[in-house]
Structures are given as structure tokens and as C-alpha cells.
Amino acid sequence: MRGRSVKRRLVDYAVHLTTAASALAILGAASHILLSALVEGLPVLLRGASFLLNPPGPPGGEVGGVGPSLAGTLVTVAIATIASAALGIPAGVMLSEARGSLLARVAERAVELIAESPSIVVGLVVFTLLVVPMRTPSALAAAVSLSVVALPYVAAQVRESLAAIPLVYREAAFSLGLQKWKTVFLLLIPMNARGVATAILLGSMRALGETAPVLFTAGAAFQVFYGIDKPSSTLSLLIFFFAGTPYENWRRLAWGAVLLLVLLSMLLASLTRRLAGRVRM
Amino acid sequence: MRRSIDVIYLGVATATAIVIAIAAAIVLALSIESSGVLAREGLGFVLSPRWSPSEERYGFYGVALPLVGTLAVGVQATAIAIALSVAAVVYLHEYAPRRVREAIGIAMFAMAALPTVVFGMWGLSAVAPLVREAGLGSLCARGSPTGQSVFTAALVVGLMLTPYASSVVSAAYDAVPFTYVEALHSLGAMGFERARVLLGMVKRSIAAAALLSFGRAVGETTIVALTIGSAFNLPLCPFEPAHTVSSLIASQYGNAFLYPGLTSALSAAALLLLAASAATTALGARIARAAVARGGEA
Numbered sequence: 001m002r003g004r005s006v007k008r009r010l011v012d013y014a015v016h017l018t019t020a021a022s023a024l025a026i027l028g029a030a031s032h033i034l035l036s037a038l039v040e041g042l043p044v045l046l047r048g049a050s051f052l053l054n055p056p057g058p059p060g061g062e063v064g065g066v067g068p069s070l071a072g073t074l075v076t077v078a079i080a081t082i083a084s085a086a087l088g089i090p091a092g093v094m095l096s097e098a099r100g101s102l103l104a105r106v107a108e109r110a111v112e113l114i115a116e117s118p119s120i121v122v123g124l125v126v127f128t129l130l131v132v133p134m135r136t137p138s139a140l141a142a143a144v145s146l147s148v149v150a151l152p153y154v155a156a157q158v159r160e161s162l163a164a165i166p167l168v169y170r171e172a173a174f175s176l177g178l179q180k181w182k183t184v185f186l187l188l189i190p191m192n193a194r195g196v197a198t199a200i201l202l203g204s205m206r207a208l209g210e211t212a213p214v215l216f217t218a219g220a221a222f223q224v225f226y227g228i229d230k231p232s233s234t235l236s237l238l239i240f241f242f243a244g245t246p247y248e249n250w251r252r253l254a255w256g257a258v259l260l261l262v263l264l265s266m267l268l269a270s271l272t273r274r275l276a277g278r279v280r281m
Numbered sequence: 282m283r284r285s286i287d288v289i290y291l292g293v294a295t296a297t298a299i300v301i302a303i304a305a306a307i308v309l310a311l312s313i314e315s316s317g318v319l320a321r322e323g324l325g326f327v328l329s330p331r332w333s334p335s336e337e338r339y340g341f342y343g344v345a346l347p348l349v350g351t352l353a354v355g356v357q358a359t360a361i362a363i364a365l366s367v368a369a370v371v372y373l374h375e376y377a378p379r380r381v382r383e384a385i386g387i388a389m390f391a392m393a394a395l396p397t398v399v400f401g402m403w404g405l406s407a408v409a410p411l412v413r414e415a416g417l418g419s420l421c422a423r424g425s426p427t428g429q430s431v432f433t434a435a436l437v438v439g440l441m442l443t444p445y446a447s448s449v450v451s452a453a454y455d456a457v458p459f460t461y462v463e464a465l466h467s468l469g470a471m472g473f474e475r476a477r478v479l480l481g482m483v484k485r486s487i488a489a490a491a492l493l494s495f496g497r498a499v500g501e502t503t504i505v506a507l508t509i510g511s512a513f514n515l516p517l518c519p520f521e522p523a524h525t526v527s528s529l530i531a532s533q534y535g536n537a538f539l540y541p542g543l544t545s546a547l548s549a550a551a552l553l554l555l556a557a558s559a560a561t562t563a564l565g566a567r568i569a570r571a572a573v574a575r576g577g578e579a
């Protein structure tokens with residue numbers, strides 16, 4: 001091996017510098033996003049109850065609040081969380097416990113296909129199959145759309161966490177005469193409550209953050225929350241629509257919604273991390 | 282006793298069947314919806330640059346321009362994400378002190394948790410003005426006056442993908458057997474020499490990360506719709522506004538029922554998007570699995 005020649009040291013220094021600059025760029029971008037949200041959003045968020053409860057002000061007028069959209073978000077995310085858990089947990093169980101069976105193999109491809117579908121595509125399909133027959137966009141259609149987007153994350157997380165349980169536990173259960181599917185629900189799922197909770201949280205995080213699936217399914221009712229089968233909106237949709245408007249007050253409102261969404265997402269993300277240690281999102 | 286087991290299995294199987302039905306519904310609904318325009322336009326749908334729903338009785342539908350836009354944004358965003366994440370992984374593994382490593386870990390975690398619409402809002406209000414003020418638009422023939430351009434969209438999408446790409450690359454880098462790292466140290470290899478050898482060993486995972494990132498960039502709608510400037514334009518120069526297939530859907534699907542063929546055309550565009558995203562993601566996932574199975578000794 002050559003000694004530490006000047007050339008090697010220079011190259012090493014250059015590589016050190018460029019890679020450090022890239023890492024710094026990532027750090028800088030992340031901080032700039034979070035700081036922008038804080039600086040622009042905090043004054044709006046600090047309006048407190050009027051921000052959380054009121055509808056948006058008229059274009060060019062008062063700032064108002066995000067009340068109806070917040071209600072829409074809570075309702076759609078709640079429904080999507082429940083629905084994606086109700087389908088994703090059994091699907092994950094099937095993928096892990098019946099590995100190799102025909103049903104599991106087909107389901108594996110199905111989960112992959114749903115995961116690979118761009119979320120706007122899911123929105124389009126729900127529009128065709130639900131919004132058109134119902135003749136109106138609704139919170140329900142948005143929730144269905146979000147459930148489908150969240151579903152593969154829940155299923156994959158449940159499968160991974162079940163697969164991580166050592167075989168000996170299953171053997172012990174079988175040796176005591178417990179049947180296969182009872183073992184799953186009496187032993188493996190309770191043992192693995194953390195993994196399942198992580199899966200549900202991941203699903204709700206996905207549902208909270210997505211915009212494209214609700215673009216055509218929720219409607220754009222920012223002024224009033226009419227109910228579950230009526231046009232509705234979510235925080236992410238409000239940001240999407242208000243971000244590009246020429247009205248100063250609506251853009252400020254969008255920043256307030258950004259900060260609220262960031263805080264909610266961070267809360268869910270840190271809960272997930274605390275539960276699961278390391279999770280790939 | 283027997284009956285209760287059957288009930289559990291039946292429940293699980295029913296839920297699984299519903300999941301399969303959802304996947305089938307996605308493909309079927311899009312195929313049926315798009316059959317109209319595909320029968321009419323044939324290959325012209327993909328090859329023709331002419332998109333004018335309001336013309337004649339049915340309109341003309343060709344997605345060549347948005348397709349090129351999707352490719353341009355996808356390639357640039359993937360290049361940015363892979364360059365940033367490979368550099369960051371090398372820095373974090375070979376050079377960074379522990380506290381810096383922790384700080385960047387937190388930044389990556391925060392970025393991974395951010396909804397895409399937040400990136401979109403930031404791109405629109407921070408990156409686009411920067412591109413405009415820097416005068417980058419004047420470098421192109423049809424440069425963007427607002428700063429919304431292919432490059433703006435690709436930069437923001439690339440940043441959004443960076444935590445994802447670097448988690449894939451970093452996992453592979455960590456999986457290289459420690460004896461190799463020890464051997465490199467014992468030979469007196471410096472940081473860049475260690476990185477060169479180790480990156481050579483994980484190149485399959487880097488390829489996988491690139492494909493997975495590309496698959497996500499192709500389908501990304503929220504960021505792109507806010508930052509690309511929505512124009513029918515052949516984006517040969519990165520500082521011009523354009524459309525991607527996803528931004529086209531986002532901007533026109535809402536009023537699509539007003540034109541006879543538009544709904545079908547946009548569904549066909551969505552089908553194209555699904556095929557592109559599914560193909561690259563499936564390939565990427567396959568390479569990633571193979572790379573992990575080889576235990577880093579690729």
C-alpha cells in the first residue's frame with residue numbers, strides 16, 4: 001500500500017467536503033421546511049379556537065380558520081384508519097401465516113399492486129366507482145380512497161412483525177393442541193400488540209398526509225362540514241387549493257394548516273418510532 | 282371447537298379476498314374507462330403531442346408531451362435523490378462525528394414524516410421564487426416567469442425522496458460484513474477509498490433505490506402539480522414549465538365530465554401511470570430483495 005501521499009489526502013479531503021456539503025444540504029432543506037412552517041404558520045395557529053373552529057374568511061378578507069376541513073380530516077382519517085386496519089391486519093396475517101398457499105400468493109401480488117398504484121390513480125378509481133354512482137363527492141368517498149392507500153402499509157407491517165416472532169412459540173402452541181388460526185389470534189397477535197399498533201399508526205399517518213386520493217373524491221367544501229355523505233374537505237386539500245391562490249389571507253391560512261398538519265404528522269411519526277424502534281416509512 | 286376455527290379462518294380469508302378485489306377493481310375500472318379513448322386513438326394516444334379536448338365532437342387526445350414531462354421529472358428527481366443520499370450515506374458512515382450523524386438522522390426522520398403537500402407548499406413559496414430570482418428561466422427559450430418549472434418540481438420531489446432512497450442505500454451499506462471494513466482499515470484505506478470499495482459492493486442496492494425512487498417520482502402528484510407550472514410544452518430545457526401525466530390528471534379531471542372523451546383519456550393516462558410505476562417499483566423491489574439475499578456480498 002502506498003503511503004498517505006499528498007494526492008490521496010487531497011482527494012480524501014475533496015470527497016469529505018462534497019459529501020459533507022450534501023448532508024448539509026439535506027439538513028438545510030429539512031430545517032428550512034420546518035422553519036418556514038413555524039414562522040409562517042405559528043401566528044395563524046396562535047389564533048387558537050378561531051383558527052381551529054371557524055371556516056376560512058372571504059377571499060381577500062379575514063384569515064378565518066380551518067374548522068370544516070379539520071372536521072373532515074378527523075372523520076376521514078378515523079374511518080380510513082379503522083377500515084385499513086380491518087382489512088390490512090387479516091391480510092397481513094394471511095400473508096405471514098399461510099405463506100405459499102394460493103390465496104396468500106394472490107394476496108401478496110394484490111397488496112403489492114395497491115402499494116405500487118400512485119395515489120392519484122386510487123382517487124380516480126374511487127371517483128369512478130363511488131362518486132359517480134353517489135352523484136356527489138363526499139367525506140365517505142375520501143375515506144374509502146384513503147383506506148385503500150393506507151391498506152398496503154398496514155398489511156406489510158403486520159406481516160413483517162408476525163414473521164419476526166420465533167417459530168418456537170408457534171411450536172409450543174401447537175404442542176398444547178391449539179389450532180393454527182387460534183394460535184394467531186390468541187397468541188401471536190397479543191404477543192405482537194406493538195407491531196399491530198405500529199401498523200395501525202402507519203396507516204393513519206399515510207391517510208393524514210395524502211392529498212392526491214382526496215382531490216376528486218372529497219369535494220371542495222371548505223366552508224361547512226355537511227356530513228359524511230356530503231361534499232367535504234381535508235387539511236391537505238385546503239393547503240393544495242389555497243397555496244396557489246392570489247389571496248394573501250388564504251395563503252396565510254394555508255400556512256397555518258401546514259403547521260397543524262406537520263405537528264400532527266410528527267406526533268404520529270414519533271409515536272410510531274417509539275413503538276417500533278426503527279421503521280421504514 | 283372445529284367450528285370456531287373455521288370462523289376465524291373464514292374471517293381472515295374474507296378480508297383477504299376483499300383486498301384482492303380492491304386490486305382487481307383498480308385495474309378493471311381503469312381498463313374499462315380507458316377502453317373508449319384507446320380504441321379511438323390507438324398508439325396515437327401515446328405518440329401524439331396534440332391534446333385538445335374541446336375540438337370537434339370528441340377532441341384529440343395525445344399524451345406524448347406529459348409523458349416526456351413525467352420522464353424528465355422522474356429522471357432528474359431520481360438523480361438528485363440518489364446523488365444526495367449516496368453522498369450522505371458515505372459522509373455519515375466514513376466521516377461524520379456522532380453528533381452530526383444524529384442531527385442528520387433526525388432531519389431525515391422529520392422529512393420522511395412530512396406530508397407531500399407540505400413539500401409542495403414549500404416548493405411553491407420558497408424554491409420557485411429562488412429559481413425565478415436566480416434568473417434560471419432566462420437560460421431557456423420558453424423559460425418560466427414564475428419559477429415553476431420541471432427543475433423546480435424535480436428538485437422538491439428529489440428532496441422528498443432522499444430519506445427513502447438513503448434508508449435503502451444505508452441498510453445495504455450497513456449489511457456489508459464487518460470483516461471487509463476491518464480489512465480496509467487494516468490496509469490503511471482512507472475514507473474515500475473505503476467508500477469506493479463499499480459502494481462497489483452495494484451497487485445493486487443503489488440501483489434498486491434508484492428504481493424505487495423513480496417509481497414514486499412518476500406517481501407523485503401533489504408536489505408536481507404545485508411546482509411544475511402546468512403547461513403543454515416539450516421540456517427539453519429544465520427551467521421551462523411543463524405537465525406530467527399526474528399533474529395533467531390533477532388539473533383536468535375535476536371538469537372532465539364536460540367533454541365527451543376527456544374522462545376516458547385521463548383514465549387511460551392513469552393506467553399508463555400505474556403501469557410505469559408498478560413496473561419500475563416491482564423491478565426495484567426484486568433487485569433489492571436479491572441484494573439482501575446475497576448478504577451484501579454482491
